[in-house]
Amino acid sequence: MRQSLQLRLNQSLTMTPQLQQAIKLLQLSSLDLQVEIQSILDSNLMLERDEETSETALPAEEAPAPAESRERTSESEVSSSTDTLPDDLPVDSAWEDVYDSYDGSTSYSRNDDDQMSGYERQGTTESLHDYLVWQMELTPFSDTDRLIAMAIIDAVTEAGYLGASLEDIHQGLTELEVEFDEVEAVLHRVQRFDPPGVAARDVAECLLLQLDQLPADTPRLEEARQLIRHRLDMLGNRDFNGLMRRMKLSREELQEIISLIQSLNPHPGTQLSTTEPQYVVPDVFVTRNSSGWRVELNPENAPKLRINSQYSSLVRRADNSSDNTYLKNHLQEARWFLKSLKNRNETLLRVAICIVERQREFFEHGEEYMKPLVLRDIAETMEMHESTISRVTTQKYMHTPRGIFEFKYFFSSHVNTSDGGEAASTAIRAKIKKLISNEDPQKPLSDSKIANILSAEGINVARRTVAKYRELMSIPSSSERKNLA
Numbered sequence: 001m002r003q004s005l006q007l008r009l010n011q012s013l014t015m016t017p018q019l020q021q022a023i024k025l026l027q028l029s030s031l032d033l034q035v036e037i038q039s040i041l042d043s044n045l046m047l048e049r050d051e052e053t054s055e056t057a058l059p060a061e062e063a064p065a066p067a068e069s070r071e072r073t074s075e076s077e078v079s080s081s082t083d084t085l086p087d088d089l090p091v092d093s094a095w096e097d098v099y100d101s102y103d104g105s106t107s108y109s110r111n112d113d114d115q116m117s118g119y120e121r122q123g124t125t126e127s128l129h130d131y132l133v134w135q136m137e138l139t140p141f142s143d144t145d146r147l148i149a150m151a152i153i154d155a156v157t158e159a160g161y162l163g164a165s166l167e168d169i170h171q172g173l174t175e176l177e178v179e180f181d182e183v184e185a186v187l188h189r190v191q192r193f194d195p196p197g198v199a200a201r202d203v204a205e206c207l208l209l210q211l212d213q214l215p216a217d218t219p220r221l222e223e224a225r226q227l228i229r230h231r232l233d234m235l236g237n238r239d240f241n242g243l244m245r246r247m248k249l250s251r252e253e254l255q256e257i258i259s260l261i262q263s264l265n266p267h268p269g270t271q272l273s274t275t276e277p278q279y280v281v282p283d284v285f286v287t288r289n290s291s292g293w294r295v296e297l298n299p300e301n302a303p304k305l306r307i308n309s310q311y312s313s314l315v316r317r318a319d320n321s322s323d324n325t326y327l328k329n330h331l332q333e334a335r336w337f338l339k340s341l342k343n344r345n346e347t348l349l350r351v352a353i354c355i356v357e358r359q360r361e362f363f364e365h366g367e368e369y370m371k372p373l374v375l376r377d378i379a380e381t382m383e384m385h386e387s388t389i390s391r392v393t394t395q396k397y398m399h400t401p402r403g404i405f406e407f408k409y410f411f412s413s414h415v416n417t418s419d420g421g422e423a424a425s426t427a428i429r430a431k432i433k434k435l436i437s438n439e440d441p442q443k444p445l446s447d448s449k450i451a452n453i454l455s456a457e458g459i460n461v462a463r464r465t466v467a468k469y470r471e472l473m474s475i476p477s478s479s480e481r482k483n484l485a
Helices: 017-027 028-042 128-138 143-154 164-169 178-189 203-212 221-230 232-236 238-246 249-260 323-359 358-367 375-382 388-391 424-437 447-456 462-473
Strands: 047-049 284-289 292-297 305-307 397-400 403-406 414-416 423-425
Touching: 017 323, 017 388, 028 305, 028 323, 047 249, 047 323, 128 143, 143 178, 203 221, 221 232, 221 249, 221 447, 232 238, 238 249, 284 323, 284 414, 292 323, 305 323, 323 358, 323 388, 375 388, 397 414, 423 424, 424 447, 424 462, 447 462
Parallel strands: 284 397
Antiparallel strands: 047 305, 284 292, 397 403, 414 423
16 A cells, blocks of 8 residues: 555635634524623623614615615614724634623623613512412411411412312321311301402303302393303303203393403413413514605614724734733624624514515505415525524514514415415414404304305415314304304
């Protein structure tokens, strides 16, 4: 075997530090971006907020015409105060060398509560268990009854029902040597706690407990009790004719009773939310004016940043001291961050403009006019990769006259129409919802009937597709939607 030396040239893609940072900022949500900006401000002495101007980071843009969409791009005004800066510094360092004071963490602490924005303040939530314990402590119980009440509260589920049988609870209190009647008596006291119907053993008992707390002169109160005690299964099956025959009621009287029962809550525990509030901050605003649709960035999400001219003036090109190297590294990091932030804002605004342009009929007329749209369509228009568009549209929100929507809401699959066109799944769901809202409550439309109506309009969908869309909108089946009036 003979050894030899060979020289080969090849090309390969590498993730530069600038590209890594740009990708990271691009996929951050608005709240995460605020945390990231504050973290950079805390770690880099060269960066500071520009408090002298109230201008937004990017000017508002009108949604361009299709032929002009590729030519028009927004101009960023992220201030960097480059007038007093030296020329671009040579970059031949690694990521770790430049970001020596930045550990990649996005968390930071802030001791002054007055400086926290409304989105950073999270409301406190109280669980159903804590709420019941608080009421128990305010109720005059004996020591034994308090232990029994605590065991009952521990068995209450998040929905508000008693998750264990009263016999099991009694058996778990063998050390107290109490009778079953005592446990049942304490249960009745706990069932008077708020929310009404809590600690019930089944749906019928839950509804009856809520009826017991209504005024005695409530119309149809006694008939509602009788129906729940003896005919609840018939009501669940919507056998209205059988109910009128068995209870000897007219259609109007039965409707009044059902309306009273429908005003009750079969899941009393859900009245207390145990989840932390999730805040949504729109990234762009879409408004309508006399000349068309206007798209602009949320100024609160794009703060004005600049490089501190006092610190940047201390940088000397020919000085290789540790202090000067430290300043140069932070200056280069600040420039990278400003450029990445500018690119993020420009890309976000361009994608938003492109979406508004494609879905103009949705903004003007509603969901029924939503057009089929996939990431590839936007990527081809903007001459970008689909992965970039995916990052831009994830956890980014658009404030419109019709509400706040995530960017991905405007992307949907399509169904072929009889004339060779396409209909977006979002538009089909809107049509199904409209058909159901306008149906006769006594003769609701079946999935097959809805599919036939859509087919007559040129939208070819199968019955199972209608059922899938209906379930996605949490709309019950036709048998469950049947009503007396």
